[in-house]
Structure formats: C-alpha cells, structure tokens
Amino acid sequence: NAGVTQTPKFQVLKTGQSMTLQCAQDMNHEYMSWYRQDPGMGLRLIHYSVGAGITDQGEVPNGYNVSRSTTEDFPLRLLSAAPSQTSVYFCASSFRPYYEQYFGPGTRLTVT
Amino acid sequence: QKEVEQDPGPLSVPEGAIVSLNCTYSNSAFQYFMWYRQYSRKGPELLMYTYSSGNKEDGRFTAQVDKSSKYISLFIRDSQPSDSATYLCAMSARALGAQKLVFGQGTRLTINP
Numbered sequence: 001n002a003g004v005t006q007t008p009k010f011q012v013l014k015t016g017q018s019m020t021l022q023c024a025q026d027m028n029h030e031y032m033s034w035y036r037q038d039p040g041m042g043l044r045l046i047h048y049s050v051g052a053g054i055t056d057q058g059e060v061p062n063g064y065n066v067s068r069s070t071t072e073d074f075p076l077r078l079l080s081a082a083p084s085q086t087s088v089y090f091c092a093s094s095f096r097p098y099y100e101q102y103f104g105p106g107t108r109l110t111v112t
Numbered sequence: 113q114k115e116v117e118q119d120p121g122p123l124s125v126p127e128g129a130i131v132s133l134n135c136t137y138s139n140s141a142f143q144y145f146m147w148y149r150q151y152s153r154k155g156p157e158l159l160m161y162t163y164s165s166g167n168k169e170d171g172r173f174t175a176q177v178d179k180s181s182k183y184i185s186l187f188i189r190d191s192q193p194s195d196s197a198t199y200l201c202a203m204s205a206r207a208l209g210a211q212k213l214v215f216g217q218g219t220r221l222t223i224n225p
Contacts, residue, residue, distance in 0.1 A: 004155075033211050040120060042200060042215040043156070050210055058212075090155050097210035099144040099163075099202075103155030 001026050004104035006091050012110045013081040021076040021107050023091030031097040032074040033058070034066065036087040037106075043090065049074055050097070081111045115139050118201055118216030127225050131188040135201035135216045138182065142203040142214075145177045147186045150198045150218065159199075160186070191223045 007022045025032065033048040045058030047066040055066050063085060065077040074093075078085060088108050092101040118135045125131055133147075144163055148156035160175045162168045162184075168175045174187040184203075188195055201216040 031211050040217055042116075042118070042217040043202075043213075044215075045212065048211040092155075094211065098204045098206060099146050099161045099213075100158050101148075101156075101213065103157065105155050106153075 006104035025093040029093035031094040116216045122220040124222045133186040141205040146202040148200040
C-alpha cells in the first residue's frame with residue numbers, strides 16, 4: 001500500500017493564481033481531511049469529508065474548495081492564491097475518525 | 113485563548129534522559145487524547161492515544177490524561193536520538209463530530225547523543 005500520497009511536493013504561486021493540490025489514498029478509508037501547518041499554529045483543519053460526495057468546512061475554510069467524487073481522491077483547490085496561504089498542507093485519511101489519522105508527506109506552498 | 117495549549121520548546125536533553133511533554137486544554141467535552149510524532153519534513157504519525165482519563169504505556173512511552181485538571185502528558189523513558197522530532201498533542205470528541213481533531217502547536221524535541 002502506498003498509503004496517502006500528495007502531489008506536488010513543492011509549489012510556488014503568484015498572488016491571484018489558482019491551483020489544485022492532489023491527495024489520494026489506497027486504504028479504502030471513508031474519512032479524509034485537509035490541514036495546514038504554520039509555525040506556532042499547529043495543524044488546523046481546512047475541510048474534511050466523511051464519505052464520497054460529502055464534504056464540510058473545518059476551522060479555516062476560506063479561500064479553499066474541496067470535492068469528493070471517489071473514496072480514493074480528495075483534491076483541495078485554491079481559488080485565488082494569497083500570501084496568507086503560504087503554508088505546508090497535509091492530507092489525512094482515517095477509518096477511526098476520532099483519533100487515528102494517516103497523514104501524507106505534505107505539500108509546501110509559497111505564494112509570492 | 114487556544115483550545116489546546118502546548119509549549120513549543122524547543123526542548124533539548126541528553127540521551128537516556130526522561131522527557132516530559134505536556135498539553136493543557138479548555139474544552140471539557142474532549143474524550144480522545146492523542147500524541148502524534150512528526151519528523152522533519154514528514155507528515156505526523158500517531159504515537160499513542162487514550163480514551164478518557166488514565167494512563168497508557170507502550171514500550172518507552174507513557175501517556176497520561178488528567179481530565180479534572182484538563183492536562184495531558186507524554187513521558188519518554190531512556191530517550192534515544194531517534195526520538196528527536198516534533199510531538200503534537202491532539203484531542204477530539206464525538207460530540208464535536210468525526211475528523212474534528214484539535215491540535216496543539218507541537219513541541220520540538222532534540223535528544224543529544
């Protein structure tokens with residue numbers, strides 16, 4: 001099993017550009033989430049999904065969209081990138097949604 | 113005030129020392145208490161979890177939860193250089209919904225040979 005995979009590993013965007021961060025898991029997990037990690041802030045939940053076709057907002061959803069058309073994939077879209085979205089983004093999946101998250105390797109995003 | 117507070121460190125100790133990492137929280141609804149370990153430039157991985165109060169031991173690691181004080185701890189015995197990482201506490205509750213984990217800021221730990 002590859003576990004949770006994320007692409008790209010690194011990305012530099014200009015302000016106003018849009019892009020999609022890809023996330024896929026091969027563990028048949030129903031639950032998936034996107035987090036951002038900033039210095040001194042820990043991990044903050046952006047959006048999450050409890051199954052294909054079902055998504056909801058987390059703590060910091062503004063500026064991001066998600067969709068979940070399959071169990072395996074959970075892409076995160078940045079609509080119009082801003083410097084405040086410079087961060088490391090982690091995708092996670094789970095079959096025990098209250099405590100056990102499997103994290104991907106992360107995407108380091110810089111917005112200039 | 114953050115729901116979960118964790119001293120960010122950094123914390124540096126000699127090999128073999130006992131390490132104590134701590135978090136405090138404000139939401140009494142939290143039921144699941146977790147410790148994740150994150151190596152540099154990697155994703156976090158679950159180290160231990162505890163449901164409700166009490167202690168849990170796994171090898172050199174012991175997790176403690178004191179719900180009356182809203183305080184959790186992770187102890188590492190006989191610390192090794194391979195334990196050098198950032199340790200994140202996290203908490204959740206069924207009442208808050210699935211996938212709603214709240215993380216502390218993380219403590220960066222270095223074990224010196």
